[in-house]
Structure formats: C-alpha cells, structure tokens
Amino acid sequence: NAGVTQTPKFQVLKTGQSMTLQCAQDMNHEYMSWYRQDPGMGLRLIHYSVGAGITDQGEVPNGYNVSRSTTEDFPLRLLSAAPSQTSVYFCASSNRNRATDTQYFGPGTRLTVL
Amino acid sequence: AQSVAQPEDQVNVAEGNPLTVKCTYSVSGNPYLFWYVQYPNRGLQFLLKYITGDNLVKGSYGFEAEFNKSQTSFHLKKPSALVSDSALYFCAVRDGRGSTLGRLYFGRGTQLTVWP
Numbered sequence: 001n002a003g004v005t006q007t008p009k010f011q012v013l014k015t016g017q018s019m020t021l022q023c024a025q026d027m028n029h030e031y032m033s034w035y036r037q038d039p040g041m042g043l044r045l046i047h048y049s050v051g052a053g054i055t056d057q058g059e060v061p062n063g064y065n066v067s068r069s070t071t072e073d074f075p076l077r078l079l080s081a082a083p084s085q086t087s088v089y090f091c092a093s094s095n096r097n098r099a100t101d102t103q104y105f106g107p108g109t110r111l112t113v114l
Numbered sequence: 115a116q117s118v119a120q121p122e123d124q125v126n127v128a129e130g131n132p133l134t135v136k137c138t139y140s141v142s143g144n145p146y147l148f149w150y151v152q153y154p155n156r157g158l159q160f161l162l163k164y165i166t167g168d169n170l171v172k173g174s175y176g177f178e179a180e181f182n183k184s185q186t187s188f189h190l191k192k193p194s195a196l197v198s199d200s201a202l203y204f205c206a207v208r209d210g211r212g213s214t215l216g217r218l219y220f221g222r223g224t225q226l227t228v229w230p
Contacts, residue, residue: 004157031216040123042204042220043158050216058217090157092218099146099210100165103218105158 002026004106006091012112013081021076021109023091029104031097032074036060036087037108043090049074050097081113116141116214118205120221127195128229135190135224137205146208147188148218149179153201161203164188175199195228202226 007022025032033048045058049068063085065077074093078085089109094101118139127133139145146165150158162173169181179190190203205221 033218040222042222043218044220045217048217092158094216097216099144099208099216100163101208101216102148102160102163103208104160105150107157 004091004093004104006106006109008109009107010110012114013078014114015082017081019078019081021078021089021111023074023076023106024072025093026072027093027095027104028071029093029095030071031094031101031103032068033058033092033103034064034066034074034076035090035092037090038087046076083113085111086113087111116207116209116217116219118207118219118221120205120224122224123222124225124227126227126229129197130194133192133195133199133226133228135203135226137188137190137221139186139188139205139207141207143211145188146210147181148206148208149173149177149190150204150206151201152204152223158204161190197228197230200226200228
C-alpha cells in the first residue's frame with residue numbers, strides 16, 4: 001500500500017513552459033486535492049475533486065488546471081509557468097469529502113520556475 | 115470563513131521538558147481540527163484530530179492535543195520532548211458545511227526545535 005505518490009520530486013522550469021505534476025493514490029479515496037506550500041503561509045488549496053469527473057477550484061486556482069478521469073489519479077497542470085509558481089506542491093486524499101475524514105499527503109514536488 | 119492561527123512561528127524546548135504548540139481557531143459550525151507534522155523535505159504526516167467527544171485527544175508519537183471550546187483553542191502537547199520531535203507543525207481546520215465542505219484550512223506553521 002503506497003498511499004499517495006507524487007512525481008517528479010524536483011522540477012526546474014523556464015518561464016512560459018508547461019508541465020504536469022502527477023498524483024496517484026491506491027486507497028480508493030474519493031476526495032483528492034492539490035496544495036501549494038510557501039514559506040510563512042502554510043498550505044493553500046489550489047484545486048480539489050470529490051470524485052472521478054468532478055473538480056472544483058480552491059483558494060489559489062489561477063494558472064493551474066486539473067482533471068480527474070479515474071479515482072486513482074489527479075494530475076495538476078501548469079499552463080504557462082511563472083516565477084510566482086515556484087513552490088512546493090502537495091497532493092492529498094481522503095476517503096470522502098467529509099469534515100471528519102483525515103487527508104493524507106504525498107511527499108511533495110519542489111518546483112522552481114526561472 | 116474558517117481559519118486557524120498559530121501565534122508562534124518558533125518554539126524552542128529542551129529535551130525531556132514538556133512542549134506546547136499553540137493553535138486557535140475560528141469556525142462557523144462545529145470545529146473539526148487536525149494536527150500535522152512535517153519533517154525536513156518530507157510531506158505532511160497526520161498526528162491527531164478532534165471531531166467530537168473527549169477534549170483530550172491522543173495521537174501518534176506520544177502527542178496529544180487539548181480542545182477548549184470556550185477559548186477556541188486546540189493546543190498540541192507532549193509531556194517529554196525528544197530531539198527527534200524537531201519539525202514544522204501545522205494546525206488545520208476542515209470545513210463542515212456549505213459550498214466549501216471538506217476544505218482544509220491551515221495555520222502558517224510552528225517550527226519546533228528541541229535542544230539536547
């Protein structure tokens with residue numbers, strides 16, 4: 001049972017490039033989400049999904065796209081990278097979209113945009 | 115809107131001494147509160163949560179947290195700190211209602227350093 005996995009672990013992009021951060025979970029969780037972590041700001045929600053085919057925006061969605069074609073996978077796409085998107089990105093999942101459910105986090109992707 | 119505050123950016127404590135990492139919250143509706151720990155260059159690990167019931171919640175690695183409704187606080191505690199407890203600790207509240215149901219709101223984090 002691998003839990004939540006993310007690839008790549010590190011990535012360097014040039015301004016304007018696009019890329020996809022991968023996230024997968026093997027716990028059959030319905031709820032998946034993406035956060036970014038910036039120093040002194042905690043984690044902020046980018047996008048989330050309550051099930052396959054259903055996605056919605058979080059607090060900081062601009063510049064990012066998501067899709068959820070399967071229960072297991074929830075990729076995050078950067079359309080045209082900007083230096084402001086330099087951050088550490090975490091994917092998380094929980095069984096359901098209930099306030100009582102615990103979200104479990106992946107190991108993160110450290111992204112630098114030059 | 116739901117929010118949490120961690121009033122201390124840094125907490126320093128000697129090994130063997132008790133430690134407290136503070137968290138206060140502001141919610142509409144019932145509070146669903148979580149503590150996570152992040153070791154350097156790692157993801158967040160779940161420590162414990164308060165949903166309902168006993169105000170003292172026990173979690174992983176000997177940590178516990180005390181829920182205080184009147185003070186809207188959820189402080190993380192450990193009776194005897196270890197050097198290996200040094201990490202970044204996050205308090206979070208999960209939204210329990212409305213269009214933002216299920217969202218997790220984090221505090222800014224508290225860096226705990228335990229000195230040998």
